[in-house]
Amino acid sequence: MTDTEITRASVGLRSERGPILLAVMLSVGLVAIDSTILATAVPAVVDDLGGFTSFPWLFSIYLLAQAVSVPIYGKVADLYGRKPVMLLGIGLFVLGSLLCGLAWSMPALIVFRLVQGLGAGAVQPMGMTIVGDIYSLAERAKVQGYIASVWAAASVIGPTLGGVFADYLSWRWIFLVNLPLGIAAGWVMWRRFDESVERRKHSIDYLGALLLAAGGTLLLLGLLEGGVRWGWDSPSGIGIFVAAVALLAAFVAVEARTAEPVLPLWIFRRRVLNASNSGAFVVGVLMLGLTSYVPLYAQGVLGHGALVAGLALASMTIGWPIAATTSGRFYLTIGFRRTVLMGALFVIAGAALLLPVSADSALWQLALPCFVMGIGFGYVASPGVIVAQSSVEWQHRGVATGTNMFARSMGSAVGVAVFGAIVNSRVADSAPAGGTLDLQHLSAGVLAPAIHAVFVCSAVVALALLLSGLLMPRRALTDGPAGTPADAPPVEA
Template sequence: MIAIMAAMLFAALNQTIVGTALPVIVADIGGMDYFSWVFTIYMLTTSITAILVGKLSDTYGRKPFILTGIGIFILGSFLSGTSVNIYQLIIYRGLQGFGGGMIMSTSFTAIGDLFPPRERGRWQGMMSSVFGLASVFGPTLGGYIVDTWQWNWVFWVFLPFGLVAFTMIWKMFPNVKSAGKTSVDYVGAVILALTIVPLLLAFSWAGKTFAWDSMMIIGLFVWSSIALVIFIFAETRAENPIIPLHLFRNSIFTISNVGGLLMGMGMFGAIMYMPFFVQGVLGISATRTGFVMMSMMLSMVVTSTIGGQLITKTGRYKIFALMGLTIMGLGMFSMSRMSIDTTLFGVIRNLVMVGLGLGLTFPVLTLTVQNAVDHKYLGVATSASQFFRQAGGTIGVSIMGSIMNLIMADEMKEMMAKATGGAASKLQNMGALKDPQVLMDPDKIAGVKEKVPADMLPLFNQIIQSMREILSTSLSGAFLFGVFVLGVALILISFLKEIPLRLTNQTEEQSEENVEAKSVSS
């Protein structure tokens, strides 16, 4: 478990450390127009790899894939640090994503190989804590490295840690695989990739790079829908399908994954847009914002660890998911009620509530899926759980961003309409102040303020105050959508069938078959 957690921490830290360092990296190597692709390509390759490796690891065992994943991730990290232009960085980050997908998928699945469902709760909680700690320290460490050393060390600093994780898993980790040889569903894998890629691209670009009703976005959704129909047709005829469709007839599997998708929408929405409020509305620096966001992830670490222990001790899990979603929803609702008068203490309190709820829910939805399927489907079930959660994050961030931008545009039009006489023309001339998101760039605001004549400073300050109010209102709309999503998840999980956590890695049917086999043998 130490070996698995070391591998998980290595991948998670490398993922979270890049965020704060990327502006400095792009400023050095150029390519601001392709800035978002550094994240997008990693998300795409991670998602595709995780869902495909799940099934393959059920056939060939977890060990080859987690070792291959660490090796590819180390190579991608090293090459990313050697990038001389944005195109190389994008390619190498995509390579990192292939390795990261293998590590993330097999790490959570490996717990199922080592422990029966009743024992997995505490370890799922510990794994969630590892990811939470990486989310806490990664961004801060990334900022420190680019401020102190060359940005290349963002990618290189943890390479020795990766080599240690590789050695530990190679020496200690058992390889559990299915008996006998089975065919690989290569056709299904290709079609699945052609389904996932356009879907995630559509949600990544919609409302930002392209309008929701643009031909590009509509075309991607149509492409993904057609590919999905072909995939379902192909899987029903495959000898060894990459995703056995009969799993979706299991209500626990389906409800848990849809619930995970909805939870991901709320979770990533809070992580992505709360810094907008802290920096843009409250005017707190980016460095201090990182420390404020720590409160959410640290509270998640606490409850995921405690919740996992309680699940193992009591054998109950549904109550923790319901409690977690309720607390998380209340925290998100409190976020939607924030205004320019909200104190920093109020912000931290809301983040702690979301983190506490997230920590209780996060381990449960993976555990329920693993407990509900045969051990031979452990890899594909766990990978599906990871994929739905990550896809939910992509979808949620996109929709909440669109809501924020729509409200912001309407509020700006209303503000401009209320401006009269000379004030209206002066507002129009302040081009840098037409978008409230400029509040995220204090240096730009300071530059504009220096050029403002003394007699216009009261008007300038009034505009800044109005823009803070507009940004706060638009974020409230986005967080309110998060409340709705978590409410739907809460209702859905209330229908989740709670079955006893097994004390072995065999289902009841398998245990009965073994007893009958022993009886016949005797």
Template sequence: MAGDAHARTGNARDARGEAGERDERVPGNVLVPIGALLLGMLLAALDQTIVSTALPTIVSELGGMEHLSWVVTAYMLASTAATPLWGKLGDQYGRKRLFQTAIVIFLVGSALCGAAQDMSQLIAFRALQGLGGGGLMVLSMAIVGDLVSPRERGRYQGLFGAVFGATSVLGPLLGGLFTQHLSWRWVFYVNLPIGVVALAVIAAFLRIPGKSTRHVIDYLGTFLIASVATCLVLVASLGGTTWGWGSAQIVGLGVLGVVLAVAFVAVERRAAEPVLPLTLFRIRTFTLSAVISFIVGFAMFGAMTYLPTFLQVVHGVSPTMSGVHMLPMVFGLLLSSTLSGQIVSRTGRWKVFPVAGTGVTALGLLLLHQLDERSSTAAMSGCFLVFGLGLGLVMQVLVLIVQNAVSYEDLGVATSGATFFRSIGASFGVAIFGTVFASRLGGKLTDAFQGAQLPPGVSVDALESDPRGIAALPAALRPSALHAYASSITDVFLYAAPVALLGFVLAWFLKEDRLRGSVTAPDVTETLASNPVQRSSYDEVCRALSVLGTREGRREIYREITARAGYDLLPAASWLLLRIKRYGWAEPGVLAERITVPLTVVIEAARQLEERRLAERRGLDLVLTAQGSEVANRLAQAREESLAALLGDWWGPDRPTDLIQLVKDLNAELCGSERERPHDGRAVTRLS
């Protein structure tokens, strides 16, 4: 009787507590602010790709084809340099206000870009936009760690990676649509309503726990590394075009870059928290991966910047359709990234992918060089696909092998370091591609029109600045002009091929160390970001272990710990046993209503516990027997040992306290969150 009454009152409380229990699985109070964070990430990610298909129209209206590359480079340099600074400031002073500040800076930059009247203004405003964009990226992902538990963190951060994946496809298409049907200025104005919505939602709904981490921020190191990168990019973009290679300006920039690099090394050796620890370069795998990442960024973003110009100017494709034509490259990248990541995670073998990836990328560049004004759509799509396949094979694996090569303390900074070099490579590649294109175009147009009578108002200089002038040429001269543009653009791919081949050679020197259990290929979309997202070592391990938050992951971990403990139990029986150990009791029927485990599985697990005399009934509840308590203790120990084994040599004698706490948190969350109440609201009686 007492048990029946007990059950009835429990069921009444269950009805009241059901919504709260479901919120524990999918926390509604978290979904709204995370949606706003996704909007912020969308803004920053979209502006890396949406501009590419609008660039030919922008330079036609504003002039300055030779400065086309700087519209992309200014944004990337500013966001790359600002990223580590935003991360540290967010840790120290709180992320909510800083995130709102980043949105405001980004929106101001967007509005100014849309109103720009010449190329110099647009380039300057793009840099301002990039400063805000760097903050949007790093802070949005860091705030996820403030809002959700360790087990769920990687899953939510995967959503942000998916935003990058979506923008890599949607960016060129949206850029073309806005340019063709509205104006290129809407490429920037579209950010304003999205940003205002994100600001309002963040202000109203984002509640971050009050905590901060004191940092010694490496302002000088951040400034110096940004200055070195800027000097290198200026030399690459202005040398041989605006100024001669032997001119005082170019030589001066080169010398200044070297001096600043020496100063950066000196500062980083003394910095308490260096923006890029020099000790990482003592690890051969990190150094080689950094160089190969630089090469991948060089090839990828250089090509993505100039392929729309080739399609729109040479083949007369509309801005929208130029985005469609580039989809084979994006799909090839996504396909090979996904397959390579799965293969590496299952086999533990990875070296073949950077070797094959750099080789196929070099082949793709050589194929792109073969394109001309007569190439068919099928031929162009095939070349784009090969190029994308090559990039995808190497991009994702580089992040993985860097994580596998470093100690736990350096995991976060090494991960962001790998993508930092890819971002610098992207800036450098776009600048080099621009220099080669501009220097080749003038000479080829001059040769094409040598001895020809050009119409009034049409000159070689005018055609260099505005390709729309080709339409004003006599029909007999247009093919020569188109060929000059085509060969000037495809020549840049020929110049990039040896750089990719250098990556191919370096990839052979990578040492294929055995993968740690916790090092799994990151979600493919997480590797598409060109900017280094500063995440801590703790966050990186949370992402890697977030598979434990899936039903399949939990089933596998319970199967493993049962075997490790030496028992022959169903995975669900082990889980139920540990849940009873934690709460003191469990009512199987009610429990199945509140969680994602099917009722049949819970009932079967409960029956096995009763048959083995590991648990017994008290009314409708199951409680542990003395033997069951002993088995549960052994399973709990095996579960912690299993989690520790995933961390490999990171779980050494000197393991840091945050890693110890992470294992404890995950251990507890595998049978329910620390915040979770028992499934019918009754008081908890622990059986330790």
């Protein structure tokens, strides 16, 4: 079939980049807030709709839909252009938000969260790809800092806004508030962002997309629900991983033969992409350890309230944008490899500072390690995305960006599984014979060692960032010519 493949983007006057960036930040902000805003409103949702045992799916289904769709959107954007995919994502997100706000039952709300997740799967990588298209390598670091600031603000605004809506208005406004903001972002994107495209014939890899979505869904589902809804060694637990591996193996076989694969296998032959994606994976793992258990430690062990506990975690989201904004000064002078290694050292130092935290510690002793690790994440994640984009040709930038974000999503899913299993095993050891313990009502004496085990595991995992930094080439391709072969290796010293 005949369609278009993007070769370059043009936005006319430089002054028009401002509205486009604003639209990207607004769109990404909606996705960022929506990933946290629901947490504080769960009791209100359950009181209204029922389905207490099903509410975890409100988060799992969103993560699943977002994660498995990211690499597919990345490839579609390289074929059709960034603008239509971004508008599709905003449209799906707004539609899902409207349906969530009108949901009449818990199953309906779960299905509509899936629609939201499919929209989010397009918005986040397309926002990063558009930034990579319209800003130079030197400018991108500063812009990445702006976007990181959006995530920082969302991590604080989301839970607070969710609590306000649930307590004083209705939990439905959590979703309905997205409508005018999403429409405004879509309108600016439609009016201000123009792309120049080159028409050519191509074939769409429908089978590859289907196999990737199915295999990725089963893999993430097994990681998210293993040890929760079924045992790891149960027939269901084993069977879902066997099916996932079979589907993903079939996906690799299809991608090796198809003319235009949805996820080109040459991505895994590029050292620079393997380094940036492995770093994104580890960052995803560690972020889940912090976001899931630092607030719980502050509340259940140190005895602080929910708002103060959230501030401890917010210190991470303060450090991240500071590092993301300043990272350009480093990778333009000392290179991407040394910048990532520097970030890895910050993460390791922060993880080490978590180890002596105890029930007698002050809140700042919990917040400081989060701040230091946030700085490390900024020096690893932001340069990682930029070097991934810059190491490929224009028409492959969507795939490179989507793969990087898919790696982070996979890391988050693994983090959920690993850290959850660690805490659950420690909690189970403290349960009375034949009884169970409610995690929300555990004593500090039980919670402290359980969560401290997560801190120890995080310190070990943080060492893996050094390996990803060492894997990064000393010099990598930066915005090379469009004629560079798709399978050309990165330039290495």
